[in-house]
Amino acid sequence: MTALAFVVICAVALFATRGFAWGAQGDVLGIRFGADGDRTRVVIDLDKSTQGRVIDAGADGRVTLALNGVAPGRGLNGGGSGLVRSYQVSAAGGASRVQLELARGSEIERRFLLPPGDGVAHYRYVVDLKAVGGAVPAPRAAPRSTPTPRRAERPLIVIDAGHGGRDPGASGAKISESQVTLAAALALKAELERTGRYRVRLTRETNTYVDLYRRVSIARQADADLFISLHADAGSDPAVRGASVYTLSEQGAGRAVREFTRTDNWHRELHLPGRDPSVDRILLDMTQRATQNRSAQFARVLLTHLEGSDHPLLRRSHRDAGLAVLLAPDVPAVLLEMGFITNPEDERLLTDERARRRLMKSVADGIDRYFREPAAPLMTASNDGAGQP
Numbered sequence: 348m349t350a351l352a353f354v355v356i357c358a359v360a361l362f363a364t365r366g367f368a369w370g371a372q373g374d375v376l377g378i379r380f381g382a383d384g385d386r387t388r389v390v391i392d393l394d395k396s397t398q399g400r401v402i403d404a405g406a407d408g409r410v411t412l413a414l415n416g417v418a419p420g421r422g423l424n425g426g427g428s429g430l431v432r433s434y435q436v437s438a439a440g441g442a443s444r445v446q447l448e449l450a451r452g453s454e455i456e457r458r459f460l461l462p463p464g465d466g467v468a469h470y471r472y473v474v475d476l477k478a479v480g481g482a483v484p485a486p487r488a489a490p491r492s493t494p495t496p497r498r499a500e501r502p503l504i505v506i507d508a509g510h511g512g513r514d515p516g517a518s519g520a521k522i523s524e525s526q527v528t529l530a531a532a533l534a535l536k537a538e539l540e541r542t543g544r545y546r547v548r549l550t551r552e553t554n555t556y557v558d559l560y561r562r563v564s565i566a567r568q569a570d571a572d573l574f575i576s577l578h579a580d581a582g583s584d585p586a587v588r589g590a591s592v593y594t595l596s597e598q599g600a601g602r603a604v605r606e607f608t609r610t611d612n613w614h615r616e617l618h619l620p621g622r623d624p625s626v627d628r629i630l631l632d633m634t635q636r637a638t639q640n641r642s643a644q645f646a647r648v649l650l651t652h653l654e655g656s657d658h659p660l661l662r663r664s665h666r667d668a669g670l671a672v673l674l675a676p677d678v679p680a681v682l683l684e685m686g687f688i689t690n691p692e693d694e695r696l697l698t699d700e701r702a703r704r705r706l707m708k709s710v711a712d713g714i715d716r717y718f719r720e721p722a723a724p725l726m727t728a729s730n731d732g733a734g735q736p
């Protein structure tokens with residue numbers, strides 16, 4: 348990390364020290380606020396890693412987040428600072444619900460998890476709020492029904508059926524890749540919805556062409572918890588068969604950041620402030636590394652489950668790649684090559700509805716296991732001091 352970056356980080360750290368609440372039993376250690384004009388940073392100190400989910404984004408005078416797998420203990424509440432009038436932390440299912448009553452119209456500018464590091468022994472979930480419109484929201488009607496937490500907290504899985512329309516993908520003897528991926532995506536959707544534990548969205552539901560970047564932005568804009576892209580491999584040797592799982596490699600991630608930041612609107616798209624490009628780059632990089640870690644974790648779980656299925660795996664199945672469809676810097680993403688469409692046996696399995704359903708059941712089981720497992724520590728390898736709020 349460069350000296351410039353360090354200075355920027357210190358500036359970020361300074362801005363987040365006013366307003367402080369500490370105490371409560373459980374995993375939520377406390378909440379801190381740092382206010383600066385039309386921006387307020389909320390730092391939630393946690394005993395463990397979590398996945399955050401937005402329930403209310405601020406439109407209603409309130410920001411509500413669910414922090415999965417985090418116990419609130421007796422809960423917390425108190426006054427806020429800056430854009431936050433007051434806060435409350437309470438239990439909601441297996442999660443902690445963090446409710447921020449806003450003093451002014453605001454929106455979430457960004458949010459991210461920081462692992463222990465830089466002399467801080469615990470996790471921090473950071474939410475940056477930014478004032479919008481300047482209007483004070485109307486007082487809330489008293490007996491307003493709160494959102495049903497179970498429904499709101501169900502993870503959103505975006506399933507991407509590879510190829511489609513004018514892009515048929517690879518061809519087997521009887522079927523094209525785009526047909527196989529759509530059938531598999533629909534089977535996985537049904538499998539996940541049957542559990543009642545997930546919300547599911549597909550990047551395409553018919554034989555249509557969808558641009559790669561559009562697929563990524565569907566997942567990002569929907570604030571997906573997991574993105575899984577389904578494909579079928581092809582090779583010149585018909586004997587080669589087996590499924591494999593890809594995640595974005597370190598190099599691929601670097602390229603993703605470069606590609607992504609080449610566009611003009613990337614900081615806006617990622618809800619970064621855009622005032623200082625180096626701050627944005629650091630935050631993007633941190634998000635990217637955290638996401639990469641989660642992606643790798645899911646890939647491992649998925650492989651374990653595929654191993655138990657009747658689909659063979661390629662010997663070195665967890666491969667890294669810089670694939671455009673995995674570029675979302677803030678959504679854990681994997682690409683599953685379900686098998687070789689150029690291998691007769693794999694093609695038969697992919698074409699057979701029951702075999703396909705069994706494979707997708709294994710994938711759904713893998714997803715289940717991934718969401719039951721606590722998040723692995725993030726950025727363990729090289730937390731080089733980026734961002735200490």
Ligand SMILES: [Zn+2]
Nearest residue numbers: 509516578579
């Ligand atoms: Zn493909």
